[in-house]
Amino acid sequence: MEQLLREALAAAISSGALPALPPGIGEPDVDVARPPQQAKADLASSVALKLARPLRMAPLAIAAAVAASLEASAGASAVIGSIEVAHPGFINLRLTPGFLERSLDAVRTAGAAFGRVEVPGRHHVNVEFVSANPTGPLHIGNARGAFVGDLLCRVLEAGGREVTREYYFNDFGSQVMNLGASVLAIANGTDLPEDGYRGAYVHELAAELPDELVAATAASPDQATSIVGQWASERVRAGIEASLERLGVTFDVWFTESTLHREGWIQRAIERLQAGGHLFEQDGALWFRSTAFGDDKDRVIRRSNGAYTYFGADIGYVINKFERGFDHLIYLWGADHHGTVARNRNAAEAMGYDRSAVEMLLIAWVRFVRDGQDVSMSKRAGEFITLDDLLEEIGVDAARWYFAARATTSSIDFDIEAAKDPTAANPVHYVRYAHARISSILRKAAEAGLGPADSLDGTLAGDEVAQGLAREILRLPDVVGDAALAQETQGVTAYATELATVFHAFYRDRRVVDPEALETSRARLALVDAARLALASTLGLLGISAPDSM
RNA sequence: GCGCCCGUAGCUCAGUGGAUAGAGCGUUAGGUUGCGGACCUAAAGGUCGUGGGUUCGAGUCCCGCCGGGCGCGCCA
CATH class of the missing domain: 3.40.50.620 (HUPs)
Structure with a gap:
């Protein structure tokens, strides 16, 4: 799309409708962004506004010239349905139903690969x-x-x-020695070191000390702290790995x-x-x-x-x-x-x-709160609440969503009661519900011997509601690209909510499975199946489950 | 004192220099003889901490101030 605009811009210049770019300006920033809702367009560009100064022309005049050149472009006709110039100089584009249909067919062919893109940047990343x-x-x-x-x-x-x-x-520093000394002290019934570790897990480790290890420490007492420290830290590390796996993090x-x-x-x-x-x-x-x-x-x-x-x-x-x-x-x-x-x-x-x-x-910091009270510390044990305890209470999906929806540079209040809400009032479950609902529809249709159409060709024209869902589905690659470049996931959670909302509205307005209209049903099943793929891909990107029933 | 991060709706938070600043929750008022009501529609709610500046255009960039957090070791 940016390419089409760029060509139209070049054509407008070469045809004399626009003056040549002054030297030193370089490639103009041909942006294609999402217009605000009231613009009733699929794509918007502010090139004209950005070129107003270097070209020393009114933005509206530039926009009109680019729009005219775009309208005349052969490549654009199959893609762009309507072009509109809006004050103070935006070019708003609307895609043709045919383009939406072809794109959705491609989505269903891509299947689980839909939503994977290639963005520029360094390739081999260590995180x-x-x-x-x-x-x-x-x-x-x-x-x-x-x-x-x-x-x-x-x-x-x-x-x-x-x-x-x-x-x-760190596998050998002072902290590991300290851990070894703490475990030894408890095992031997002596006093803990000044700044020793004193959590319940230290007692568990002391109780689990293998006999061979005890023998080894007896054989070389000056190595005892180190030997026990190594053993204990490896045990703790394995426990950390297991905890992380429960979060879906490997x-x-x-x-x-x-x-x-x-x-x-x-x-x-x-x-x-x-x-x-x-x-x-x-x-x-x-x-x-x-x-x-x-x-x-x-x-x-x-x-x-x-x-x-x-x-x-x-x-x-x-x-x-x-x-x-x-x-x-x-x-x-x-x-x-x-x-x-x-x-x-x-x-x-x-x-x-x-x-x-x-x-x-x-x-940035997280403040875990319940009813407005900080709950980072466990009153009982006098230490920080473990990750395992937190996950047991609120679940992985909800926790992932909560963090994914917030900028990492913002310190946040993590409201445990809000996060653990299992109903659709919780955005994560609202989105998961949309996926389950589609799965249910597809299941029901299959039981009735009705399957999705192979192609959506010719099925979207004249149906604004269906087109609206199609447009939303097709936004996913842009959302993923933006997220990869920004290295942030808030846009992904926002998109997931919007996609679910648009689907629910579609469901309200259009009956998918209708025994009286089999061809329409098949087309709608295909559309809804594409929505399911987009939802599954989006949730997968967040590491959140996309259930077939709830 | 110096440095970094943050300040947006009642609450929790989004918002790559662009159009009338958005979402969820909460509040209020409505909606279903149908494929999953765990749903949908609408309303109320904002001096974007504050004062300047840059720009055709600033929640976004620059400077000052206010408020909050975190740093400023031959610690890790």
Whole structure:
């Protein structure tokens, strides 16, 4: 469609209806957007408004010239039904019923592939998220990052990207030692360390310590904390993986910090930075000159005691990821980590990478509330409520929807009572219900020996209601493309609600299965089947179930 | 003090510089002898925190201020 407009614009210029573009303007931004409802059009463009200044012409005159040229275009006639110029210079287009019919036939041929598109951008994407250290079960503070990360991956994949889901964790640091010491203390009945872990899961771990492990710690007492820590953290990690799977979130790679040390990635990063003259030593520590790239402070990579900082490991990880063939690194971090964004991107740039290929998305805070009261902490256990508890109460579909519908940069109140509402007053179930309703209709028709028509050819003309549903179905690829580019899913949930609404209205106004009109019934079954495909594709994009009955 | 994020309907939130700022919930008033009423229609509800600026056009971009959150380690 943009192509058609661009050609019409070029034709208008070459025919002399419009003056040539002044040099230095470059390709005009030929946008095709969705017009507001009152415009009663399928597509709208504001090219004329944007060209008003460079062409030094009234927007309405430009729009008229482009519209005339579009009207005369042979390629447009089968697609564009009517063209209208609206104040102050919009070009509104309406698609022909024939184009809608052909497009819907293509949708039904594509089946489950409908809604997958190819958007421009970096192709091999690594998305690192959750990355909570395995020292305790995931709690509701991890919920948003887990869902948003997975949603982002799904949207990128639907946009044609190849995505690797990666979980990074610390497997040998002080936190793991602390976990080992805590488990040991409970097992031995001694006092917990000062800042030891004291949740119920620590007691469970202590009770489950295998005999071989107890024997091993007895054989080498100075290694006891480490041995138990390793064992316990692996147990906890496996529990985290199981929790995530219950959310429908699976990872392709579980990456340990120790790998970065063992395989020399941090050393490699240091050499790279050293060669570029980006490092200096001071007070016995090794520093990265982050201020050279606009940071407000320089940053320590290796402490004076010889140990690498977290930042040191981070930059080794950057090299590792790029060496594995990714050309786009996305990190989902809690908003509290925003202070570390600049140094990481600076280091990536200093190592010779394009800083725009290293992207940190900050996930804003969630306040879980019930009747206006904060419920993040469990009163009973005195610790954060676990992710498992939350999911048990509200369900995966509702939780996914809740996070998908909100911008990640906005801190939100998660109303548990609203989210767990199982009725159609809850948008997620309203949409799921639409899918179930269509499935029911198709089922009923099949029982009566009635199947959808092979083609919708010639069935939409004159039926504004059916055309309205068709237009809504056909918006999906644009919605997916926008989502993939924006790396956000709010548009997808909004679309899902609108599609369901349009379908319900269609259902009210048009009887699908009518024994008195078999041909019409078959055509409507085909239309409704396309709607079902669009709903299933949309819900699948969100990781939400599309049931055949509820 | 400096930096980042946020402030939009009673509530929870959308809103790639474009047309009369939207959705869900809640409130109010209606609708069905039919394929799933878990549905549909309509109404009320807004100084887009605030004051300037840029622009043909600003909820959106820039600056100041107010309010809220988070950061500012040789911690992780």
